[in-house]
Amino acid sequence: MxxxxxxxxxxxxxxxxxxxxxxxxxxxxxxxxxxxxxxxxxxxxxxxxxxxxxxxxxxxxxxxxxxxxxxxxVKNVDSSDDIDNLSKQLSSLKEEVSNLKQQINKEG
Structure with a gap:
């Protein structure tokens, strides 16, 4: 055993x-x-x-x-809401950059 x-x-x-x-x-x-x-x-x-x-x-x-x-x-940016938010942010940033360029041109 x-x-x-x-x-x-x-x-x-x-x-x-x-x-x-x-x-x-x-x-x-x-x-x-x-x-x-x-x-x-x-x-x-x-x-x-x-x-x-x-x-x-x-x-x-x-x-x-x-x-x-x-x-x-990392958050997925595949949803349409996220893409819309990103495009709005991009357009506002473009506006801000163009405004800054205009201010620089006026000063210079």
Whole structure:
């Protein structure tokens, strides 16, 4: 009976370590997904390659996934209201620039 328990324990540890190594090598990909990194798929593939290189490139993947500076949530300007607002702002800025040009011409 003790032999079966020891055998079960050996298989459990091997499976747990195998799964744990895969999860650890996916950490850079999870960081990239969380930060909406534009190259997250490349980081994911490199993470799998890192398994075959025994984790030699894994720290560089972590750094690569953390380097993304586009964490800001950019508002989509696809809606017609936003486009109308932007066009109004543009026309008012054009008027202001022309008024400033006229003032400069009058002074000079």
């Amino acid at each position: 003790l032999e079966y328990f020891a055998l079960f324990l050996v298989f459990f540890v091997i499976i747990f370590l195998f799964y744990g190594i895969i999860v650890i090598h996916d950490i850079p990909y999870e960081i990239a997904v969380h930060r909406n990194h534009p190259q997250k798929e490349a980081i994911h593939v490199a993470g799998w390659i890192s398994l075959f290189t025994l984790g030699a490139i894994w720290p560089f993947l972590w750094i690569w996934a953390s380097l993304n500076k586009t964490q800001l949530h």
